[in-house]
Amino acid sequence: MRTIQLTDRQKKIIDIVKREQPITSEAIAEKLSLTRATLRPDLAILTMSGILDARPKVGYFYSGKTALNFFSDQIKNIKVSDIKSVPVIVDEETTVYDAIVTLFLEDVGTIFVVSDGLLTGVVSRKDFIKSAIGGVEINKVPVGVIMTRMPNIVVVESHESILTAAEKIIEHEVDSLPVVEKCEDNGKMGYKVVGRISKTNITRVFVDLAHND
Template identity: 45%
Template sequence: MELSVRQKKIIEIVKDNEPISGDKIAKQLGLTKPTLRQDLSLLTMTGILDARPKVGYIYSGQTIEPLLYEKLFYLKVKEIMVPPVFIKHTTSIQDAITDLFMHDTGSLYVIDDDADFVGLVSRKDLLRATLNNSAIGTTPIAMVMSRMPNIISISADERVIDAGYLIMNHQVDSLPVVEKQDSSKVIGKISKSKLMNHFIASGYDMEKNKEQ
């Protein structure tokens, strides 16, 4: 997979002006820094650029193999998503904690009586909910969950790099994977740990193939 025209232009700007800040790169392109955030993140993660705090971006001289690039970043979310753990909106906080540890998961997806996705609760949410709360056995999870439409989600046909960007930018642990035509229907989950496993396993496999 080829780098985009804009990504190639960013590399040339860095080569000619290193070290250079993200703001200055954006100015040369006539864009805003937030517009370039995904491009800069990708170029840094692939090792083409090196981001140094209080210094700026420099060109590392590395390149990324097209097949590895495609396998790492352009894979569809549906290829690595996992089944979510659902609970009803009437489930008590205490029962939700039990479900969380029984399934060894970092988040639970809350559905209503029609099986529509209405909220999400994380380990952190449940920890906060138990502090100074003597009624966790009767308090419904709906009282402490994050609610739709304030939950960041993604569709199964979007790219792994897009999922990683959303998780990083919104500082969440996982994304619900929803049907493209109906965001109230969750069909999977993609988490920070799943993405990390994907990147490490893919890179390791590529190294092994080179040795052979």
């Protein structure tokens, strides 16, 4: 797993800079018994790739980056707002049965539940299976009874990076996250649901990045 294959000479340059930063190109050339002209392509590659920082009249610094971190830089620039899907939302009073129908009509894995417009819970396919086989009267019981309730809900905001979203999904072992905006309603603080980020969105970004979209 790597992006650019560095040459041995480039690796030596990185080692020198790590040890002696800041260091000028003259000094690096001297240590390697090479001319500055010979080193120029290597230093250009290392600075363009962000592995070294060049500061005029000071010298080269090691940035702490490795080649692989290109990917990291790239996805840190993609925001949740760039890829979020439309959320599927029901009211807390909706019956479990109606929520299941919504789940199938919208073909989503998770439904967000609100009360007075603010996020109060999340229901997943797993919750629905449990209810359906667990003797819950799905035609009568409201979804609010079976949902996972605030504050036990992991959320993400539009301005956060998709890497943060993916990390939350993996860490908390959930299929999707509500994308929320903090808001105040009659003095009550809460979250308005403005989107949805799921493993599907992340998988789609993965494929799109590979295809250079």
